[in-house]
Amino acid sequence: MTKIDFSGRVALVTGAGGGLGREYCLALAARGAAVVVNDLGGSTAGEGASTDYADRVVDEIRAAGGKAVANYDSVATEAGGAGMVRAAIEAFDRIDIVVNNAGNQRNRRFGEFSEADIDAVLAVHLKGAFFVTQPAYTLMCRQGYGRIVLVGSQSGIFGNPIRANYGAAKTAMMGLMNVIAQEAPTDVLVNCLFPNAVGGRLGGKPGDVRPDAEFLAAAGAKVPHYIDGMQPSFVAAMLCYLASDRCTSSQNMYSVLGGKYSRIFAGLTEGWFRPGKVPPTPEDIVAHLAQIDDLSRYDVPRSGLDEMDTVIAAKRRTAQE
Template sequence: MTDLRFDGRVAIVTGAGGGLGREHALLLASRGARVVVNDIGGSMAGEGVDDAPAAAVVEAIRERGGQAVADSHSVATPEGGRDVVRTALDAYDRIDIVVNNAGILRDKPFHEMTPDQLDPVIDVHLKGAFHVTVPAWSVMREQGYGRVVNTTSAAGLLGSARKSGYGAAKAGLLGFTRVLAVEGAAHGIRVNAVAPVAATRMLAGSLADAGIGGANGRPVDPAAL
């Protein structure tokens, strides 16, 4: 089977400094895409900023002969989303692919959840996908081509303890995906969602909080799908 190629295409991958996002970025670059590696480099709770994770992924791509630029804007605001897209346009003058993968965790039992715990999770997962995709969508419509992949989760599709905010955000992404798939079809834009499971930093921390052992599966496995 011949690998799907993305030669000449430009991809934005959010949350690409590690885990699944990193593998998405590496795979796209290995198949010819020029990649914007977006990551604020913060903690799993979304705190702090560090340029190093995104820069390390860019370096790894370039060492393998690919093309990439780093971006550390937060997707949690409209301005940040526009800035991520601006990074792609300034570097490569087009956008073909958006992988909305950025995420944080603030897990709590539902009876302990507060707006301060809920809002940042919705801002990054659900609104973050909106903030990046809106400006990219205009470019994709004009050029008559686009691909959007949103990262949802079994926590939103099936439910999971301590994840009322995360699950709500991830279920919202599924609805977001379905609507954009309908609207994008007439403009050459295809929109899909993935619900991967792999032993990432985020999943490991979540399982530890719940008193469960580590997960099997490498981030590269679902990325390759």
């Protein structure tokens, strides 16, 4: 199999001063990419700033013979997003790959969130993805090539306790991906990665609000089964694929957990179709709930237009019965 090669490609990885982002940068650079290593370098709650994190990763890449520059802008501002894309152009003349990896957390129970906790997390994960991706996307459209990777989390798409702000912001990546993918020209591709790894700074810190003991015990019992594959390098393999010209699909979501690689998708059940103009009663809904909920037959629409086709198909089926 031909080796995935990033020679001549330029990548921007946000929040890349440690954890998964660092691993992505090292892997991309080792295969020839010139890399902009962005990191604000603050606390896991998103407070403060430091140049040390990004600088260390740049030094590592250069020591191994790779090409990299550091950038310390915040993804959470429009100026910051524009600044890091400009850094790629100034240093390397183009931008081919954007990995929206930067992240913070402010974990609370749902009833305890302040507006500041909500805003701080949405600002980095959700608005940050807009602010970084938009200026890069414009350039990618002009050059007719680009690979955009958004980063989601199982905390939202499947759900984990004590992080409603984070889970909601991360699941928004699915909507952002779906819409960009509909608008993007051929060969500007956007996909979503759902990583899991130890070693990042978001894994919990003293003073964090923790899930209840029952959840922690249930999670703890599963750890021995997946811990072997929890190294950031397991995730970097999938990231490199999504960032490469070997990836030709857009609008796909992939999970990496404990050595298992899976596609995540949003589908809808074949459901129940009510023909005609007379709306059903709530009792009709109850009467057909088993059919509405039946997961044995489902569709995976690739757009809102595609979902309309499932209604047309249901109407045809009903007419034939």
